[in-house]
Amino acid sequence: MRVVLQRVSEASVTIDSNKVANIGNGFLVLLGIENEDSQEDIDWLCKKIVGMRVFSDANGLMNENITSFNGDIIVVSQFTLHASIKKGNRPSFIKAAKPDVAIPLYKAFIQKLEIELGRPVQTGEFGADMKVALVNDGPVTISMDSKHRE
Template identity: 55%
Template sequence: MRAVIQRVTQAEVKINQKSVGKINRGFMILLGIHESDNLDDVTYLVRKISKLRVFEDNAGKMNLSIEEAKGSILSVSQFTLYADTKKGNRPSFTEAARPEVAIPLYELFNKQLKGLGILVETGEFGADMAVSLINDGPVTIIIDTKDK
């Protein structure tokens, strides 16, 4: 799994100009799921994201997790994070998980985050979405479960 995590002051996803997910302070997460990903990847990524200390404490240091900062998450599936651009100019997405694998893992990822008491909003898997956000910092972190 590959996640692009942005600390935001607000983020929203719309489908056909209709808001389907919106948060204020928290993380905007673009989540790519690889064809070989499994439950272990979900568990690892949820633990890393929930404990990631990038929110400021009272001293102004990035020392708080999303749980401690009482932030929310906007989670959007993003198969294009597994684009292979080595050959030619048209990306190949053959390493991205097919929907029958990706959807259950994406839903489990969101369910596990919610199970920690974090408010999680989502986009819609496979939909054409318009995502807007205000990156706070800016803070952008990439985590790939294959790099653990």
């Protein structure tokens, strides 16, 4: 399971001209799911996301996490995070989980993140053509892969 975590001052998701998610300060989480992913991957990533100390404290140092900062989160499914570009110029998405595997894991990820955060998170819509807008704050962008916990 892979995520790209972006600290934002604002972010939104629009589907068919309808804004379905909108936050101010917080995280935009792009989530890619593989066939081999499990609840263990979800648990590890959600704990990391909520514990990530990348928000400024009173001294301007990145010491606050999303809960102490009282920020919000949007989660957007993005199978392209598992693109393979080993051969040619057309990406292969063979490692990305198909919807029958990915949707239950996507829903479990959101549920676990809400438990860790202590409040609801906003989302895009799995499989939809979404327009994601954001203002990356910092910029702070962190990629995490539950299979490579370095």
